[in-house]
Amino acid sequence: xxxxxxxxxxxxxxxxxxxxxxxxxxxxxxxxxxxxxxxxxxxxxxxxxxxxxxxxxxxxxxxxxxxxxxxxxxxxxxxxxxxxxxxxxxxxxxxxxxxxxxxxxxxxxxxxxxxxxxxxxxxxxxxxxxxxxxxxxxxxxxxxxxxxxxxxxxxxxxxxxxxxxxxxxxxxxxxxxxxxxxxxxxxxxxxxxxxxxxxxxxxxxxxxxxxxxxxxxxxxxxxxxxxxxxxxxxxxxxxxxxxxxxxxxxxxxxxxxxxxxxxxxxxxxxxxxxxxxxxxx
Amino acid sequence: xxxxxxxxxxxxxxxxxxxxxxxxxxxxxxxxxxxxxxxxxxxxxxxxxxxxxxxxxxxxxxxxxxxxxxxxxxxxxxxxxxxxxxxxxxxxxxxxxxxxxxxxxxxxxxxxxxxxxxxxxxxxxxxxxxxxxxxxxxxxxxxxxxxxxxxxxxxxxxxxxxxxxxxxxxxxxxxxxxxxxxxxxxxxxxxxxxxxxxxxxxxxxxxxxxxxxxxxxxxxxxxxxxxxxxxxxxxxxxxxxxxxxxxxxxxxxxxxxxxxxxxxxxxxxxxxxxxxxxxxxxxxxxxxxxxxxxxxxxxxxxxxxxxxxxxxxxxxxxxxxxxxxxxxxxxxxxxxxxxxxxxxxxxxxxxxxxxxxxxxxxxxxxxxxxxxxxxxxxxxxxxxxxxxxxxxxxxxxxxxxxxxxxxxxxxxxxxxxxxxxxxxxxxxxxxxxxxxxxxxxxxxxxxxxxxxxxxxxxxxxxxxxx
Ligand SMILES: Cc1cc2nc3c(=O)[nH]c(=O)nc-3n(C[C@H](O)[C@H](O)[C@H](O)COP(=O)(O)OP(=O)(O)OC[C@H]3O[C@@H](n4cnc5c(N)ncnc54)[C@H](O)[C@@H]3O)c2cc1C
Ligand code: FES
Numbered sequence: 123x124x125x126x127x128x129x130x131x132x133x134x135x136x137x138x139x140x141x142x143x144x145x146x147x148x149x150x151x152x153x154x155x156x157x158x159x160x161x162x163x164x165x166x167x168x169x170x171x172x173x174x175x176x177x178x179x180x181x182x183x184x185x186x187x188x189x190x191x192x193x194x195x196x197x198x199x200x201x202x203x204x205x206x207x208x209x210x211x212x213x214x215x216x217x218x219x220x221x222x223x224x225x226x227x228x229x230x231x232x233x234x235x236x237x238x239x240x241x242x243x244x245x246x247x248x249x250x251x252x253x254x255x256x257x258x259x260x261x262x263x264x265x266x267x268x269x270x271x272x273x274x275x276x277x278x279x280x281x282x283x284x285x286x287x288x289x290x291x292x293x294x295x296x297x298x299x300x301x302x303x304x305x306x307x308x309x310x311x312x313x314x315x316x317x318x319x320x321x322x323x324x325x326x327x328x329x330x331x332x333x334x335x336x337x338x339x340x341x342x343x344x345x346x347x348x349x350x351x352x353x354x355x356x357x358x359x360x361x362x363x364x365x366x367x368x369x370x371x372x373x374x375x376x377x378x379x380x381x382x383x384x385x386x387x388x389x390x391x392x393x394x395x396x397x398x399x400x401x402x403x
Numbered sequence: 404x405x406x407x408x409x410x411x412x413x414x415x416x417x418x419x420x421x422x423x424x425x426x427x428x429x430x431x432x433x434x435x436x437x438x439x440x441x442x443x444x445x446x447x448x449x450x451x452x453x454x455x456x457x458x459x460x461x462x463x464x465x466x467x468x469x470x471x472x473x474x475x476x477x478x479x480x481x482x483x484x485x486x487x488x489x490x491x492x493x494x495x496x497x498x499x500x501x502x503x504x505x506x507x508x509x510x511x512x513x514x515x516x517x518x519x520x521x522x523x524x525x526x527x528x529x530x531x532x533x534x535x536x537x538x539x540x541x542x543x544x545x546x547x548x549x550x551x552x553x554x555x556x557x558x559x560x561x562x563x564x565x566x567x568x569x570x571x572x573x574x575x576x577x578x579x580x581x582x583x584x585x586x587x588x589x590x591x592x593x594x595x596x597x598x599x600x601x602x603x604x605x606x607x608x609x610x611x612x613x614x615x616x617x618x619x620x621x622x623x624x625x626x627x628x629x630x631x632x633x634x635x636x637x638x639x640x641x642x643x644x645x646x647x648x649x650x651x652x653x654x655x656x657x658x659x660x661x662x663x664x665x666x667x668x669x670x671x672x673x674x675x676x677x678x679x680x681x682x683x684x685x686x687x688x689x690x691x692x693x694x695x696x697x698x699x700x701x702x703x704x705x706x707x708x709x710x711x712x713x714x715x716x717x718x719x720x721x722x723x724x725x726x727x728x729x730x731x732x733x734x735x736x737x738x739x740x741x742x743x744x745x746x747x748x749x750x751x752x753x754x755x756x757x758x759x760x761x762x763x764x765x766x767x768x769x770x771x772x773x774x775x776x777x778x779x780x781x782x783x784x785x786x787x788x789x790x791x792x793x794x795x796x797x798x799x800x801x802x803x804x805x806x807x808x809x810x811x812x813x814x815x816x817x818x819x820x821x822x823x824x825x826x827x828x829x830x831x832x833x834x835x836x837x838x839x840x841x842x843x844x845x846x847x848x849x850x851x852x853x854x855x856x857x858x859x860x861x862x863x864x865x866x867x868x869x
Contacts, residue, residue, distance in 0.1 A: 145614075145622050157616075159579060165670070165679045166579075191679055206579045208616035338670065338680070341577050341618055342801050343587075343642040344662035350653045355646065360803065374653050377754025381655035385681035392676050 123203035127180055132262035133255075136186050136230050137196040138172070143207040144179040146171070152237040153215030153332065153364055156181060157340040159206035160198065165191045168337045168347075168359070170234035170309075171210060181207070184233030190389040211340045212363045215330075217241045220304040222248040224296065225271070226289050226318060228310020229255050232263050234332055235309045240270040242307075248272050250303075252292050254310075258283035290317045297325040305330065308367065312376050319367035329367040333358045335379060350374045407448050411514040414443040416521055421735040425705045428591045428673060431732055432521075437477075440525040444472035447517050450509050455519060458507040460851040461487045465504055465519055472522055481526040488523075489563055490556060490850065492531065492598045493585060495524025497695075498847050501727045531601060538608050542569040547864040550575060550632040552619045552804070555583020557837025557849040557856075558638030559606050564857035566609035570864060573632070574606075575617040580669060583640055584838075585846070587669040588661070590699050592706070593729075596668075620803040625811065625833060634832050634860050637819060638853065639804060641838035645797045647691070651749030652794070656683055656756040660696045660795035667703050682707065685790025689713045689759055691746055692795030693723035698730065700793040701738045712738050713787065717745045717764055717777040741787070745779060749792060758786045800839045808833075818842050825859035826852055831869050834860055 128140035146156055155170045173182035187193045198204075215238050223242055227235035232253045243249045251271035255261045256279045268274045275292045276284030285292065289310070297303060306329040308318040315331045322329040335358045337347045342360035349358055350371040356362065416439070418424075418432040435443065447469040455465040464483055471480035484491045500506070500520040508516035530536070547570045551558045554576040562572045580586050582599040607613055619625065619639070628635055644659035646652050658666075663682070666672040670680035688704035690697050693716035704712040714733070716723060719742050723730060734740075743764040750758045763783035766775040800817045812820040812829035819835040821828055826836045836852030838844055863869065 145617055149622060163671075163678045206616050208577070208579070208618060209621065211618065211621055338662060338665055339578060341642070342803060343577075343644070344665050345644045345646065345659040346662040348653060354648075355653060360801075374754075378653065378655055380754065381683070382681045385675065389676045389679060389681070 123205065124207040125203050126198060126200050127178075129198075129200050132184065133260045135260060136184060136233075136262060138233075139183045139185060139195070139198075140175075140180050141183060141204060141207055142179060143181050143209075146181050146207060146209045147174050147176050147179045150174040150181060150210040151214035152217070152241045153234075154210035154212050155340070155363055156183070156207050156209030156211065157337065158183065158195070158204055160191060160195045161205055164194065164205065166206065166338055166340065167191055168211075168334065168340055168363075170332065170334075170363070171237075172233040173237055184230060186230035189386045190393045193390070193393070208340065211359055215241065215307075215364060217245050219246045222250065222300070222302045223304055224293065224306045225249060225251045226293065226306065226308040226310065226314075227251070227253045227267070228289055228308075228314040229260060231308075231310030231314070232261075232267065235307060236263060236266060236270070238307055238309075239267065243270045243272075250296060251275070252277065252289045254278065254284075254287075254289040254314075256280065288317070289314060290321050293318060294321050297322065297327060303327050307331075312372065312379060315367060316372035316376070319370065319372065323368050330364050331367040331370065332363045333365055333370070333375065334363070335375065336382070349378075409448065409510070409514060410446045413515045413518045413521070414439050414446070416518070421737070424592065425702075425736050428706060430595050431592055434528055435521055435525045437475075437529075440472055440522060441475060443518050444469045444522055446510070447473070448509060454507040454509060455504040455517075458504045460503065460847045461854060463487050463504075463523075468526065469517065469519075469522060472526065477526055477529045481530045484523060484526055487854075488847075488850065489560055490602055490846075491523045492527035493556070493594065493602065494847050494850070495520050495522075495527055496594050497589065497726075497845075499726045499845060503847070531598075536605055536608075539567065541567065541610065544571060545569045545864065547571065547634075548573070548632045549634050549636065549860060549864070550628045551636045551638060553577075553583060553638040553640055553837075553839075554581035554603065554613065555638055555640050555837060555849065556585065556846045557640075557839075557853040558583070558636065559602060560850045560853035561636045561638060561836070561857050561860070562611045563606045563609055564854065565860060566606070566611050568857075568861050570861070571610070573612040573614060575619050575628075576613065576615045577618040578669065579615050581613055581615065583638075587665045588696065588699070590664065590668055590703055592702070593699065618803070620807040625804060625808040625830070629832055633864055634834065636853075636856055636860060637804060637828070637833065637835035637839050638837045638849070639801065639839045641798045641800045641841075641843045643799050643801045643817070644794070645799070646794055647746060647796060649746060649748050651751060651756065654749055654751040654756040655754050656685070656751075656790060657749060657792045658683075658794065660690070660692070660700045660793050661798065663700050663793045664696070664703065667707070673703075673707060683791050684708050687711045687713070687789045688791040688793065689715055689787060689789045690793040690795055691715050692797075693718065693725060694795065694797075695725045695729055697793075697795035698725045698733045698738075700795050702733055702736060704791070704793070705736055705738070709791075713741055713789070714738055715741045715744045715746060715759070715761065715787075717743065718774060719743055719766060722774045743777060745777065747784070750786070756789065756792055758788045759792060760784060760786050798843050800842070816842055824855070826856035827859060827869070832863070
């Protein structure tokens with residue numbers, strides 16, 4: 123069992139958990155992920171390793187409430203235990219000295235982009251970061267990101283904080299203004315990554331995205347996580363999770379990610395109903 | 404010896420009626436009663452030169468255990484079976500007996516063979532009903548440490564054998580449940596998970612340590628394990644699912660059999676929303692393939708509420724590799740067989756699959772496998788409407804361990820190369836067996852290879868000679 127050592131609410135939807143997982147921390151690197159199961163009956167869901175502490179043998183996970191499983195996780199408390207934390211899975215981020223790079227985090231994607239920005243900065247790159255969310259209450263880690271970036275731009279869709287824009291707007295301005303951007307990393311909702319890919323494509327700037335498709339085992343055994351790329355179907359859990367954004371078929375990926383929407387909604391409804399009954403009793 | 408009167412047919416085994424069982428997940432056959440088992444065992448004509456033993460990949464003393472059952476000595480019978488087969492409750496249920504022991508039974512020439520599989524299952528279930536097994540006396544620890552990768556039938560067998568020899572064994576399993584295909588692939592209605600759990604618990608009772616959620620290659624490489632362990636056995640199976648590579652295969656509703664069965668069995672999606680993992684429930688489900696995996700998927704689809712569950716297979720019924728009993732049960736349950744049919748494309752709407760386009764085949768010359776090759780008939784295209792497609796056309800070993808173990812030799816299809824007499828790989832201290840060394844095969848072959856490996860590992864630990 124994997125004990126929750128620390129819990130911190132980052133925004134209305136996003137919670138940070140530091141979890142004891144000695145098997146994972148021994149080899150974890152930026153860009154990798156773990157498969158987590160909250161309880162015996164829970165789904166196995168992939169979560170990016172946002173940080174890790176080898177001495178304390180703990181990993182930091184940042185969890186956004188999107189369905190029943192993640193809602194349940196966010197309700198758990200320090201001292202509670204997850205049923206499964208398996209990893210580190212997938213390939214780590216390739217960190218080199220590239221020159222000037224851009225790191226984009228959208229919503230909960232700010233968490234996984236943080237260790238990448240930090241590693242890129244440590245490797246001597248000039249790091250420009252763009253973080254964005256729908257509104258101010260969903261933003262987090264602005265100061266952490268500032269600390270590892272040479273320049274930081276904050277956007278919200280509704281203008282409640284920072285610049286009122288989608289992350290692609292400042293991205294386009296920077297790419298227009300300067301020719302020295304060597305590489306872009308983008309992690310966030312699929313639709314954001316799709317538009318980042320379209321933007322950087324016109325400027326021919328190599329772009330890496332970290333995909334968050336539906337997974338089960340996370341070891342290459344089921345193929346449920348597959349995406350279509352210009353190299354054919356690839357398994358996100360073992361061939362990724364990072365991919366060349368310009369090679370991904372975003373429409374196929376997004377439609378696969380929608381597949382269980384009705385079931386997910388039904389599960390949330392049923393669970394909320396049970397919670398209400400329990401609190402009324 | 405006095406000549407026996409021959410009973411031409413197997414003693415029938417009671418089972419759940421098809422119309423009932425397609426609405427539940429309970430096991431289909433109920434198993435023999437003591438009287439039925441004795442009657443069936445007495446059908447053995449006690450050949451002077453029994454062929455059945457040689458037909459068994461682990462050479463169970465079949466005439467011997469049948470005789471003991473006939474005499475009512477069930478304890479003696481189960482002990483004899485277990486001398487060479489540690490998991491009879493499992494193999495009795497899943498072995499392809501018709502191509503092994505029962506296929507060579509002398510009775511076969513004119514009559515039905517003795518139901519060896521059913522009797523194997525009977526003695527194992529009889530033993531389980533007597534209560535938990537006592538732990539056998541274990542020899543003093545040798546101080547040697549062995550890592551077993553994977554907890555399928557191969558890994559469990561090696562772990563038990565080596566623990567009984569006094570070695571310290573740790574099993575590393577990637578998933579959250581031990582048992583390999585026995586828990587994630589083969590459905591409850593064919594192999595109740597309580598049986599697998601019992602076997603895993605028995606192996607642990609021998610002092611074997613089970614570490615779950617541990618993906619070798621990622622959490623530690625084989626080389627890193629070798630720093631801590633004196634020998635390694637790779638029993639990591641053949642988990643990489645094949646797809647057909649036809650257009651439309653990435654539409655929603657298209658599953659690999661591994662995914663479909665893992666959702667249903669390991670994650671218990673058939674009990675959604677009590678369990679959280681969802682699975683698509685369609686009115687029509689098409690499964691592509693003709694092996695056990697395809698039968699399991701097609702029969703699972705019925706139990707998930709499909710009105711029509713269709714198998715599409717490119718050869719004819721005679722070439723289907725599934726166990727005879729699985730095909731028989733599938734037919735009883737109303738699975739529709741579309742034989743001599745090859746899928747060429749999947750079509751969809753709004754990101755979901757809606758129909759499968761196929762070509763009709765005729766049988767041509769035999770191919771490398773000795774089976775007649777299906778040849779497509781030109782312009783015979785036709786479409787079958789469907790909500791779900793399950794691709795069950797085979798699997799190969801995952802590349803994860805070979806990729807992270809540079810000096811581990813693999814042959815075509817990602818199969819780890821082994822020396823057949825010892826199951827030694829190209830890497831010192833590392834042995835392999837089961838599906839990882841054969842490609843997708845059978846439970847009994849995995850166990851047979853594991854037995855060979857156990858002996859060789861013990862030898863290696865004692866002598867250090869490679
Ligand atoms: C649906 C289905 C139905 C079948 N029906 C039959 C049947 O009726 N009769 C029959 O004889 N055979 C059947 N088979 C085949 C049979 O199940 C296999 O041949 C057998 O299970 C192989 O055993 P194994 O121990 O080699 O591997 P597996 O049972 O595949 O076990 C391998 C284990 O290793 C684990 N693993 C893999 N990689 C790693 C890693 N890197 N680190 C840690 N752990 C790892 C896996 O999670 C798994 O638990 C069927 C197979 C399937 C899929
Ligand atoms: S999650 Fe199963 S193959 Fe990637």
